[in-house]
Amino acid sequence: MIIGAHLSIGRGYPAAARQAGRLGLNGFQYFTRNPRGGSVRSLPDAEIEKFKQEVQRQGLKVNAAHLPYTVNLGSVDERLQQFARLVLKEDLKRAAAVGTPLVVAHPGHYGEAGLERSLEQVAAVLKTSLKDAPAGPCLCLETMAGQGREIGGRLEELAYIIDLVGPEVKVGICLDSAHLFAAGWDMGSREGLDELVAAIRASFGWERVKMMHLNDSKTARGSRRDRHERIGQGEIGLAGIRAIVNHPLLGRLPLFLESPVDDYKQYQQEAQLVREQVRGNKNENSAPNRGL
Numbered sequence: 059m060i061i062g063a064h065l066s067i068g069r070g071y072p073a074a075a076r077q078a079g080r081l082g083l084n085g086f087q088y089f090t091r092n093p094r095g096g097s098v099r100s101l102p103d104a105e106i107e108k109f110k111q112e113v114q115r116q117g118l119k120v121n122a123a124h125l126p127y128t129v130n131l132g133s134v135d136e137r138l139q140q141f142a143r144l145v146l147k148e149d150l151k152r153a154a155a156v157g158t159p160l161v162v163a164h165p166g167h168y169g170e171a172g173l174e175r176s177l178e179q180v181a182a183v184l185k186t187s188l189k190d191a192p193a194g195p196c197l198c199l200e201t202m203a204g205q206g207r208e209i210g211g212r213l214e215e216l217a218y219i220i221d222l223v224g225p226e227v228k229v230g231i232c233l234d235s236a237h238l239f240a241a242g243w244d245m246g247s248r249e250g251l252d253e254l255v256a257a258i259r260a261s262f263g264w265e266r267v268k269m270m271h272l273n274d275s276k277t278a279r280g281s282r283r284d285r286h287e288r289i290g291q292g293e294i295g296l297a298g299i300r301a302i303v304n305h306p307l308l309g310r311l312p313l314f315l316e317s318p319v320d321d322y323k324q325y326q327q328e329a330q331l332v333r334e335q336v337r338g339n340k341n342e343n344s345a346p347n348r349g350l
């Protein structure tokens with residue numbers, strides 16, 4: 059099982075990889091730049107080399123990069139479109155340089171021009187930006203809670219974008235358990251998860267799905283409100299997390315925790331708790347190790 063967590067690269071890429079290893083994770087996700095900002099520092103070749111070595115040494119299997127929230131792929135504003143294209147280009151290039159295979163983006167928000175116009179805009183930006191992108195990283199659109207004017211709360215919206223982008227450009231999908239739950243999916247039972255998988259197969263297809271943000275939800279199913287909760291402490295609950303990690307398709311995805319932790323050490327406990335839910339795992343019935 060690949061289980062990572064969202065970590066800061068504020069002290070550099072190699073330090074983040076070391077931290078992931080220390081926390082007992084075998085992958086991690088990071089913001090490519092300040093999530094609420096835009097600028098990015100230059101990345102020396104020596105740091106890239108050190109990072110790659112550290113990824114090997116720590117046994118990290120899959121890392122993911124997350125684009126900043128300030129990127130709105132669905133904006134019809136020319137200035138915001140330019141920014142989105144610039145960030146996509148730079149951050150995919152950087153992901154390729156450091157060896158990160160998955161780059162996650164929120165589909166964005168729509169404005170006065172309406173949802174359909176924005177979906178077309180997302181597709182247009184992806185089509186032009188990904189055409190010349192370096193080989194390697196896969197840009198994944200995230201499933202969202204569908205809060206307000208957020209794009210991506212319905213699978214159909216993502217399928218529509220992917221259809222418009224066309225077959226020459228490969229777009230992946232990042233599931234988010236808390237977002238899907240808030241968007242109305244039953245994430246708490248095998249039947250519910252099978253229903254979700256069937257709907258995915260009927261829309262953009264399962265092969266698009268590359269990863270999952272494994273989060274519990276503070277808000278109720280169908281609330282369309284995006285509020286993450288610690289694993290097992292929210293509305294999805296530990297039984298739901300167990301259903302997810304034991305699902306034959308969902309449980310095989312690289313999983314990344316984005317819990318509202320006070321301290322990264324809590325990610326270590328959560329990852330351990332998640333592993334214990336896997337049936338057949340010898341630790342299945344043991345209590346989570348609170349001493350970690």
Ligand SMILES: [Zn+2]
Pocket residue numbers: 124162164200
């Ligand atoms: Zn996200």
Ligand SMILES: [Zn+2]
Pocket residue numbers: 234236237284285286
């Ligand atoms: Zn979220």
